[in-house]
Amino acid sequence: MDTSVSILFSGIFTIYYLFLSIRVGYMRGSPVMKIFFKMDRPISEEKLHRNIRAHGNFSEYVPIYLILLLLIELSGSMGFTYLIFTSIIFSYGRLAHSICFCFFDYNPFLRISGMIATYLGLLLLAVPAVYIGYINLIKMNS
Incomplete structure (x- = not known):
């Protein structure tokens, strides 16, 4: 059983998650981030909150x-x-x-299309998972 797709997308998602994590750390004014990045202007609470939500939503x-x-x-x-x-x-x-939340104050296209694609992606795996599980249970009990 090949797991190449899972490995590939686990790596891609982890790299993007690290980007979101570093971005939130930077916006919070983390001392570690100050070593690497110049903090030239204050970040609004709303902008920080939106980035925290993008990070949390992703996770x-x-x-x-x-x-x-x-x-x-x-x-x-x-x-x-x-x-x-x-x-x-x-x-x-x-x-x-996440781009909608991190980089825009308001972008309904990115937000709505992003959530529709997220739900669709989950549904395209959840439905076959239920079917596969159900069929396997029937095979085990017959």
Whole structure:
């Protein structure tokens, strides 16, 4: 059972999560961040809060997605192309939503399309996961 898609997207999501983490640390005025980055102007509370939410929101959805992705990949029930396609949809969703919160005061297109893509990506894995689990339970009990 190949787990290449899970490994690839785990790495991509981790790198992006680190970016969001460093950004929040910078905006909070972390002493460590001050060593690496010049803090030239104060950050508004609202801007800080939006970046914290982007970071938190990312950390809420991505683990669920990666667990589903890995389990489906290990089951061998879905094709490589389907998993890549679904992962690209989900990735767009997380990227668009976090860009909306981090870099814009208001951008309904990024926010809405980001959440729709996130929900769609999760749904495209959750439905097959339920089906695969159900079929496997029936096979075990027959």
